[in-house]
Amino acid sequence: MTQLSTFRSLKTMLAAGFAIAFAISTAPAAAQAVAGTLRVSAIPDEAPTELQRKFKPLGEYLSKATGLKVVFTPVTDYAASVEGLVNNKLDMVWFGGFTFVQAHARSGGKVTPLVQRAEDEKFRSVFITASNDIKQLADLKGKTFSFGSESSTSGHLMPRSYLLAAKVNPDTDMKRIAFSGAHDATVAAVAGGKVDAGALNISVWEKLVAERKVDPAAVRVFYTTPTYYDYNWTVRSDMPAELKKKITDAFLALDPATAEGKEILALQRATRFVPTNPANYATIEAAARNAGLLK
DSSP: OOHHHHHHHHHHHHHHHHHHHOOSSSOOOGGGOOTTEEEEEEOOOSOHHHHHHHHHHHHHHHHHHHSSEEEEOOOSSHHHHHHHHHTTSOSEEEEOHHHHHHHHHHTTSOEEEEEEEGGGGGBOEEEEESOTTOOSGGGGTTSEEEESOTTOIIIIIHHHHHHHHTTOOHHHHSSEEEEOSSHHHHHHHHHTTSSSEEEEEHHHHHHHHHTTSSOTTTSEEEEEOOOBOOOEEEEETTSOHHHHHHHHHHHHTOOTTSHHHHHHHHHTTOSOEEEOOGGGGHHHHHHHHHTTSOO
16 A cells, blocks of 8 residues: 555544544534534545644634534545535535535535635645756656645646646656645655655645744745635525624634634634635636536
């Protein structure tokens, strides 16, 4: 079994255990949610323990703002986050741009993005390598390469889009491509020599460098994409307008000048939250259709 396969198996087992063990409260699971509960999830773009750490203070904050019991239900893959919201098993999900587009299309437009981080208006992906032979995207021809999740905006869709624009078709021009399942797993695959290069979310890359979990002298960025819209918090469109407003207002009120706001914003890697709308993701939808990833 390869390191990537082993990591995916371990990540799935951890997520399954996390699903049983973690909730902001002891409320029932998503499928058994009761009135007075806000059922929340997020795409699993990082390790389950990291998602738990990031969400806990935010969940407590949203509970106070809405008067609802906030239950975080982790999912094992990106598709499950889409299906959970579309099939009324979740009320609100932290989506990447591509998963929002998928949910919007899958539901017939019956999901609504409320807010995004200011950083998500100008998001970017980075291409990384430990090889001295790779200096530009064209150098990836004949090399091994790792994306993140197949449904990841910053770990697959947009990197693939920019590769195609550089006349590099990952499916035919590279020796082998893999899907690590998460941004931190992509870094581990490159650092461990399992692949020659990879692409991931710039925010996760910067966090890993800041936490000294990767040595930028050994694994370096050789290409950074142009900007695009990415992550957002999305709800079902049939959510009561009053609750949508409470949630939106709570995010917009987060202030780094307060201890609570500073902690939550830091964990979310945000300077502030701003309103968003479906039109912001038209470019991502077009990229997905052009790449044959959205029918």
